[in-house]
Amino acid sequence: MRINKLLSNMGFCSRKEASRFIEDNRVIVNGELCIQGQWVEEDDVVFIDNELITPKEKIYIALNKPVGITCTAEKTVQNNIISFMNYKDYIFPVGRLDKESQGLILMTNDGDLANKILESENEHEKEYIVTVNKPFDDEFIKGMAEGVNILGTLTRVCKVTRVNEDTFKIILTQGLNKQIRRMSKVFGYTVIGLKRIRIMNIKINGIENGKWRNLTEEEILELRKC
Structure with a gap:
C-alpha cells in the first residue's frame, strides 16, 4: 500500500498530513528518505522525526x-x-x-x-429524524421513499415513516451531499431540524x-x- 494509507491505518495521522510530513522530509522508510506516493509493506520500518512509528491502539x-x-x-x-x-x-x-x-x-x-x-455499495443504514417547515401529506412520504432526482441522480429507494404532521423518520443507504435537505426541497419543503440517531448498529441513545x-x-x- 502507499505510505499515506499505511500511516492512516496505523492510526498515526491522516493521509493528507502524511503527505505534508513527506514533503518536509520528515519520513524515513527502511533507512531511506520517503518520497510522495511511495509503496510500502506493513512490516517496513518507518520513522517520523526520528521516532519509530508503531500501530496505535484503535479508538x-x-x-x-x-x-x-x-x-x-x-x-x-x-x-x-x-x-x-x-x-x-x-x-x-x-x-x-x-x-x-x-x-x-x-x-x-x-x-x-x-x-x-x-x-x-455496502448500503449501510443511517437513520434520521427530520422536521420540515410545514405539515406534509402521505404523497410526500411516498415520493421521498421511492427516490428523488437530485444532483443529477435518482436517490435510492429508502424507508420513510411519519412521526407527526411535520416530522418524519428516514433511513438512507447512501450519503449524497445534504441529501435529505435537497430531497425535501424538491417537494417544496425546507428542513428546519435534522438529527441523525443511528449509523448501522450504533445508536445515539443516552448521549x-x-x-x-x-x-x-x-x-x-x-x-x-x-
Whole structure:
C-alpha cells in the first residue's frame, strides 16, 4: 500500500498530513528518505522525526454532534469537529453530518474500517429524524421513499415513516451531499431540524448533545461483521 494509507491505518495521522510530513522530509522508510506516493509493506520500518512509528491502539467513539460544528479534520476550519472534541489522540470523523444538522457521528483512528463503512455499495443504514417547515401529506412520504432526482441522480429507494404532521423518520443507504435537505426541497419543503440517531448498529441513545462515549466491544465486533 502507499505510505499515506499505511500511516492512516496505523492510526498515526491522516493521509493528507502524511503527505505534508513527506514533503518536509520528515519520513524515513527502511533507512531511506520517503518520497510522495511511495509503496510500502506493513512490516517496513518507518520513522517520523526520528521516532519509530508503531500501530496505535484503535479508538472508536460515538459523538452527538451539535449544530454549528463542521465535520472536518482540517483544524484551519472554524468550529471544526477536531477542535470541538479536543481529544488527546489523533481521530477523524467517519463521513460527514452537515453544519446545520446534529446527531450521531463516529470518530476513529481506524482508516480501514472507516473506508468500509463509507463505501456506498455496502448500503449501510443511517437513520434520521427530520422536521420540515410545514405539515406534509402521505404523497410526500411516498415520493421521498421511492427516490428523488437530485444532483443529477435518482436517490435510492429508502424507508420513510411519519412521526407527526411535520416530522418524519428516514433511513438512507447512501450519503449524497445534504441529501435529505435537497430531497425535501424538491417537494417544496425546507428542513428546519435534522438529527441523525443511528449509523448501522450504533445508536445515539443516552448521549447528550455535544457529548460522546467509547463504543463497546460488542458494538465494534458488530460493525466489523457488517
